Amino acid sequence: MDTRRDRSANALCIAKIKLSTTEDTEDAEEIIGFAQCPPCPLWWSASFWNALIRLPIVLLTIAASAACSPKAEAPAPAATASRWPAATLVDLSHDYSDQTVFWPTAEAFKLEKVADGITPQGYYYAANNFSTSEHGGTHIDAPVHFAKGHWSVDQIPLEKLTGNAVVVDVTAKCADQPDYRVTTEDFTAWEQVNGQIPADTIVLIRTGYSKYWPDAARYLGTAERGDAAVAKLHVP
Numbered sequence: 001m002d003t004r005r006d007r008s009a010n011a012l013c014i015a016k017i018k019l020s021t022t023e024d025t026e027d028a029e030e031i032i033g034f035a036q037c038p039p040c041p042l043w044w045s046a047s048f049w050n051a052l053i054r055l056p057i058v059l060l061t062i063a064a065s066a067a068c069s070p071k072a073e074a075p076a077p078a079a080t081a082s083r084w085p086a087a088t089l090v091d092l093s094h095d096y097s098d099q100t101v102f103w104p105t106a107e108a109f110k111l112e113k114v115a116d117g118i119t120p121q122g123y124y125y126a127a128n129n130f131s132t133s134e135h136g137g138t139h140i141d142a143p144v145h146f147a148k149g150h151w152s153v154d155q156i157p158l159e160k161l162t163g164n165a166v167v168v169d170v171t172a173k174c175a176d177q178p179d180y181r182v183t184t185e186d187f188t189a190w191e192q193v194n195g196q197i198p199a200d201t202i203v204l205i206r207t208g209y210s211k212y213w214p215d216a217a218r219y220l221g222t223a224e225r226g227d228a229a230v231a232k233l234h235v236p
């Protein structure tokens with residue numbers, strides 16, 4: 001897992017996300033494709049996006065604690081550990097690269113090689129610089145993105161970002177409606193089949209659009225860049 005955090009940021013860009021979900025990793029992978037959210041303004045408040053980021057951190061913390069800490073010092077792991085029986089880490093992200101899909105007016109991801117080779121001192125050294133706009137690729141939208149004074153990424157409590165999850169599949173609707181917006185009925189229909197979604201459950205929405213990544217023309221409706229391209233966007 002490789003994450004980069006800006007403490008004042010309203011989004012967190014991630015080179016790699018390791019995520020544990022239910023056994024249905026195929027579903028989750030599709031969802032993350034949707035979470036490459038150029039249309040992120042629609043989803044800023046969805047805490048489940050946040051969960052996609054923080055979950056692996058917590059899991060790794062739990063694992064590290066179990067492996068390295070004396071039992072007497074373990075910080076009451078029972079309640080948390082029981083939430084993740086037989087957890088599996090799954091990479092749901094797309095790599096950041098010059099192919100990463102961004103909002104047409106957002107700065108693209110840039111990678112600058114600083115070093116990659118044997119130093120004069122005789123050891124190998126590799127390092128890069130990178131830059132990217134916040135809202136492209138696999139990333140998290142914090143509440144402050146559209147709510148002044150509310151949480152930035154670093155302020156979101158970890159407890160808000162972990163938990164059991166359900167998958168609401170709207171792939172069929174998105175297949176012939178590239179501008180589809182998820183409705184309340186999508187959730188109530190899910191509940192009619194599967195039962196009521198418990199409080200504090202993370203809700204993942206599967207659009208199926210990850211299959212288009214990184215084809216911006218298919219994923220966004222246009223591969224054009226700049227202000228004029230915004231009107232040409234068609235994405236669930």
Ligand SMILES: [Zn+2]
Nearest residue numbers: 037040135141
């Ligand atoms: Zn965003």
